[in-house]
Amino acid sequence: MNRRIAIVFFVSLICIMMVSMVFSGTDHRIAKGNTTAPLQLAGLLDKLLDPESKESKMLSGAVSILGSTSEMDYKSERTIGESLALEGFRRYGLPVKDPELQEYVNLVGNAVARNSGRPEIPYNFVVVESPLQNAFSCPGGIIFISSGLLKTIKSEDQLAGVLAHEVAHVGHKHALKSIQRAQFFNGVGKITAATMEGEKGKEFENMIGSLQDTLFDKGLDQGMEFEADVGALETAYRTGYDPNGFVGVLKELKKIQSRSTQKGSWFSTHPPLSERIRKCESQLGRYPDAESLAHLPDRFLKYQKRVSH
């Protein structure tokens, strides 16, 4: 009798899985084609089987991501982001002096940010004068893109994809997660004028130092990068841009990789391009009408021409 109950239980579970796969493709479920559920399931299984993946480490308890950063208020997050942004100018260069170009990038960025996983916070985008192929985001929503990367991009949907990738990092609080074990957070719930003084002030500086190390040189965890790639496709699509645009940028970068400076660029801080392209392409099945969405190469080129290098 017990055995029979167990069999029935498992049969039912299989039923759920099968039916959920079939129904996940119905039209009210946005941006998910018929292939989504099996793909996602397969993706998760893949990750669980890979001993190096974040998911399997979590299951095995090797990674604990409980931390004070999860409860951080927005203002404190923003202070960390602003401090890092100051270092960003020091490392990469000053903003390109062209208010119209800056406004254009802010319009594309804000358009995608409103359809991102974290739409309510303010976002600021800035193009900085630098030949390096780079873009990065500071906690709280300040997002940098280098003039070098802007020169490589070919259309507005590609720009939207890159900015959406950075917006996704902010939404997932990836940078904050990377520093949540920093000494500074011991006993600190909120960043105030008092926490910026004396010993704590030093610890704050050290924390900004390790953020620079991560974002400008070592790069975030690969799992975080792939998560931001998936977010970029989804957000660009929801806004009305072809998500293929983002994959297009990755392909452009791959072409020029061998003759580009690696240090401090997307090449050194991000996972190998071929792997990213492959993983992104495996997601594109979710967007059957992607190619009919906006590309806007002309509007983009009008602004790109204004950038000197």
Next chain:
Amino acid sequence: MGLRQSIGNGLKKRFKISIMFTWFQNNSVECVFILPAGVLAMKKCRFCVVLVAISFLFVISAFAGGTMWVASENAKLKSAPKASSTTVSTLAVGVKISVLETEKRWYRIRAASGEEGWMYRGKLSDTPPSNETESSDNLFSSMQSSRISADEAQTSRSIRGLSKETEQYAKQRGTPEVYKKALDEVLAIRITNNQVDLFLKSGRVGEYAP
């Protein structure tokens, strides 16, 4: 327990299921948990066939629903499935809605408040935005949503320039004035929803696409 009796029990349960059908439509996620419970509750029934049939009923009702959530800032409810139609209202992020019908990239929806209208699909998500990270992180930790309250969002939007604390950091680090000025200028740029709308409209992007 005889054959007739157990079939009778099964039928009674099926009747209950049909009553609960509407509830399940709006609570599809919960159904996944209820199903095993339902199976256990019917321990006494000896007939797998009946059980499997009932499981299917549960599962089908679970996925027939059209519940979604507003997931974008500036989510306008329109009187017709096109951006040029009148705006009925703007729904806040997190509002639960049900989809009544769809027409190409537009969904006719009803909010819990009773408001009805059309919304561009990109503003909606089939998962509540509080679970926005959607990664496995949320399953295993308290790294919860990064949504902030409406008040806090309003306050943070009005922030202009460097915060006091950042000024202090710059002072301690001896950050050159030129970088502080650069950041001040970057933070001074604020894009309104209206500007975004005009920009998307001129590029015929998203809801403004032909």
